[in-house]
Amino acid sequence: MGTPVNIVVGSHVWIEDPEVSWIDGQVLKINGKDAEIEATNGKKVVANLSKIYPKDMEAPPGGVDDMTKLSYLHEPGVLQNLKARYELNEIYTYTGNILIAINPFQRLPHIYGAHMMQQYKGAPFGELSPHVFAVADVAYRAMINEKKSNSILVSGESGAGKTETTKMLMQYLAFLGGRAGTEGRTVEQQVLESNPVLEAFGNAKTVRNNNSSRFGKFVEIQFDKSGRISGAAIRTYLLERSRVCQINDPERNYHCFYLLCAAPQEEIEKYKLGNPRSFHYLNQSKCYELADVSDAREYLATRRAMDIVGISQKDQEAIFRVVASILHIGNIEFTKGKDIDSSVPKDDKSKFHLKTTAELLMCDADALEDALCKRVMITPEEVIKRSLDPQSAAISRDGLAKTIYSRLFDWLVDKINNSIGQDPNSKSLIGVLDIYGFESFKSNSFEQFCINFTNEKLQQHFNQHVFKMEQEEYTKEQINWSYIEFVDNQDVLDLIEKKPGGIIALLDEACMFPKSTHETFANKLYQTFKNHKRFIKPKLSRTDFTIAHYAGEVLYQSDQFLDKNKDYVVPEHQDLLSASKCYFVSGLFPPLPEETSKSSKFSSIGSRFKLQLQSLMETLNSTEPHYIRCVKPNNQLKPAIFENVNIMQQLRCGGVLEAIRISCAGYPTRRAFFEFINRFGILATEAMEAK
Ligand SMILES: Nc1ncnc2c1ncn2[C@@H]1O[C@H](COP(=O)(O)OP(=O)(O)O)[C@@H](O)[C@H]1O
Numbered sequence: 139m140g141t142p143v144n145i146v147v148g149s150h151v152w153i154e155d156p157e158v159s160w161i162d163g164q165v166l167k168i169n170g171k172d173a174e175i176e177a178t179n180g181k182k183v184v185a186n187l188s189k190i191y192p193k194d195m196e197a198p199p200g201g202v203d204d205m206t207k208l209s210y211l212h213e214p215g216v217l218q219n220l221k222a223r224y225e226l227n228e229i230y231t232y233t234g235n236i237l238i239a240i241n242p243f244q245r246l247p248h249i250y251g252a253h254m255m256q257q258y259k260g261a262p263f264g265e266l267s268p269h270v271f272a273v274a275d276v277a278y279r280a281m282i283n284e285k286k287s288n289s290i291l292v293s294g295e296s297g298a299g300k301t302e303t304t305k306m307l308m309q310y311l312a313f314l315g316g317r318a319g320t321e322g323r324t325v326e327q328q329v330l331e332s333n334p335v336l337e338a339f340g341n342a343k344t345v346r347n348n349n350s351s352r353f354g355k356f357v358e359i360q361f362d363k364s365g366r367i368s369g370a371a372i373r374t375y376l377l378e379r380s381r382v383c384q385i386n387d388p389e390r391n392y393h394c395f396y397l398l399c400a401a402p403q404e405e406i407e408k409y410k411l412g413n414p415r416s417f418h419y420l421n422q423s424k425c426y427e428l429a430d431v432s433d434a435r436e437y438l439a440t441r442r443a444m445d446i447v448g449i450s451q452k453d454q455e456a457i458f459r460v461v462a463s464i465l466h467i468g469n470i471e472f473t474k475g476k477d478i479d480s481s482v483p484k485d486d487k488s489k490f491h492l493k494t495t496a497e498l499l500m501c502d503a504d505a506l507e508d509a510l511c512k513r514v515m516i517t518p519e520e521v522i523k524r525s526l527d528p529q530s531a532a533i534s535r536d537g538l539a540k541t542i543y544s545r546l547f548d549w550l551v552d553k554i555n556n557s558i559g560q561d562p563n564s565k566s567l568i569g570v571l572d573i574y575g576f577e578s579f580k581s582n583s584f585e586q587f588c589i590n591f592t593n594e595k596l597q598q599h600f601n602q603h604v605f606k607m608e609q610e611e612y613t614k615e616q617i618n619w620s621y622i623e624f625v626d627n628q629d630v631l632d633l634i635e636k637k638p639g640g641i642i643a644l645l646d647e648a649c650m651f652p653k654s655t656h657e658t659f660a661n662k663l664y665q666t667f668k669n670h671k672r673f674i675k676p677k678l679s680r681t682d683f684t685i686a687h688y689a690g691e692v693l694y695q696s697d698q699f700l701d702k703n704k705d706y707v708v709p710e711h712q713d714l715l716s717a718s719k720c721y722f723v724s725g726l727f728p729p730l731p732e733e734t735s736k737s738s739k740f741s742s743i744g745s746r747f748k749l750q751l752q753s754l755m756e757t758l759n760s761t762e763p764h765y766i767r768c769v770k771p772n773n774q775l776k777p778a779i780f781e782n783v784n785i786m787q788q789l790r791c792g793g794v795l796e797a798i799r800i801s802c803a804g805y806p807t808r809r810a811f812f813e814f815i816n817r818f819g820i821l822a823t824e825a826m827e828a829k
């Protein structure tokens with residue numbers, strides 16, 4: 139990247155620096171291919187000329203609103219520009235038509251109010267300061283004028299601001315396509331109010347974000363012929379189930395549990411709740427409260443939002459009864475029973491929670507105990523009940539809690555969709571995608587694998603769009619332009635999803651074969667991908683594997699892959715809950731068709747996720763995409779801290795630098811012929827007259 143320029147003694151330059159990514163300085167001496175530089179931090183550094191970039195001394199101190207306006211388009215220039223703007227609370231910057239949004243970690247009401255929406259309405263793109271509203275406006279105009287569907291893809295790592303950005307996009311679209319002065323619940327109001335409902339059940343405090351969405355979301359807003367919102371559909375992806383039973387300090391479980399524990403007294407009594415510290419599913423972490431958030435107030439707000447999205451009082455009562463039951467389930471502990479390898483509730487406290495769970499779920503307490511502590515074995519001769527040891531009973535208990543919770547979440551999404559309603563006659567839509575960004579932790583499991591798979595898919599979409607479209611544009615206009623190589627990640631996608639032979643396919647095979655363990659699965663991977671460029675077997679491990687993703691290498695621990703990929707409800711749990719006297723609970727567990735019940739047929743989460751992604755990609759491919767890349771400026775979640783190295787890494791992962799490189803390599807500004815003549819025709823009056 140970068141323009142070749144002469145670097146001489148006295149030149150102001152940028153050089154790489156391990157602490158701040160890029161540091162500026164002045165060239166003191168040049169010896170052959172090396173230059174000695176005095177950096178502004180006082181250090182003297184020697185660096186190869188090829189690694190030194192010129193610093194634009196005339197760059198406006200407040201930065202430029204579009205990177206393509208920089209005189210030197212290189213990494214340090216981009217970083218410096220973002221930094222200068224961020225210092226002035228200018229959190230948005232364009233790179234051509236990609237919007238970069240840096241999380242301000244503070245409310246900036248002056249840039250979001252109704253007056254701002256009014257300003258952006260219909261304003262030509264690029265005329266006003268960069269903004270999410272401008273992106274939404276372009277998408278809306280394009281939809282109206284070209285009668286084509288559009289999509290806005292919001293990406294970035296956890297805590298970067300995706301969900302907030304998505305909410306603002308939806309607010310703006312509701313502003314453009316809403317009906318003024320309509321009575322009652324309008325579609326756009328319901329779409330907006332679906333956020334607090336989904337957040338209460340699908341968001342949690344994590345290390346990275348106090349309100350982290352633990353699921354992916356694609357909201358499709360449908361418009362009628364006159365550009366009014368006429369329907370909407372929300373699709374969700376892969377809710378993190380493990381959080382229901384297991385959390386680590388300083389994270390929290392899903393918000394709804396804490397909200398319910400802060401509900402008005404009569405509800406607390408009805409559900410036999412109390413301090414969140416008394417529940418196993420909550421007290422594994424010492425974090426109970428969120429700074430500046432009142433759970434009691436949020437509880438009431440969630441109930442109100444539920445009213446607006448059309449969830450009846452009766453259903454709301456059932457929903458929170460189920461939430462309470464999960465807290466009680468978690469408090470049932472087991473100890474050894476009389477028979478070997480059997481288990482019983484540990485003490486009176488456990489018996490109390492068991493009884494309360496049964497009451498809340500409206501099922502038989504003895505049947506609940508059996509479903510937790512026993513498994514039915516069907517042999518050709520007879521049906522035997524086999525006991526589980528205390529440890530297996532606890533696993534069975536957690537399985538039940540996770541299943542109920544994920545069914546509850548799916549129910550909410552379905553309900554919201556049904557109540558908002560779809561417009562079958564809608565010709566065009568705007569889709570807004572808010573989905574987890576690339577993840578690489580110390581320990582990475584099946585969830586990270588699926589998340590990173592998603593990001594590979596989206597990265598390919600981005601590559602194809604930005605790079606291939608650029609190429610096609612030049613070809614179409616017969617402009618001579620040499621093709622720039624770009625990194626294609628099809629090989630990683632093949633490694634993961636190819637059928638047969640990809641990792642997901644091999645995982646499914648392993649899950650169906652009763653004798654498989656994570657060791658045999660890992661071995662199969664090692665053999666199959668011995669020579670794959672993107673697959674690495676770590677030297678010291680016999681079960682871990684590394685994938686070289688587009689954004690970097692990630693080391694996965696295979697030990698829970700098999701369990702986490704299996705999506706089946708224990709038949710005992712299914713029978714128990716489908717027999718509940720509560721319509722809501724039995725509705726979450728409709729009876730299975732005869733042939734599948736009892737046999738523990740396995741369905742694969744990985745494969746289902748792959749299909750969901752395929753369908754998402756098909757939808758996206760039929761739309762005109764717009765990209766917003768959210769950036770998290772620091773890990774302290776505080777305003778005004780701009781961590782260079784951290785941000786540089788995110789710009790790389792998001793393909794921002796690649797996109798800049800390609801637009802520089804071509805012709806970054808484009809004008810339609812007619813527009814061009816209008817504007818510049820005055821410079822060639824003879825030509826104009828001749829015409
Ligand atoms: N545009 C913004 N203005 C003010 N605060 C923001 C903005 N975007 C993000 N934040 C803050 O950052 C937090 C994390 O943002 P969020 O959208 O939940 O991240 P993500 O969805 O990418 O994980 C929010 O709870 C909010 O405090």
Ligand SMILES: [Mg+2]
Nearest residue numbers: 300301350351
């Ligand atoms: Mg989010």
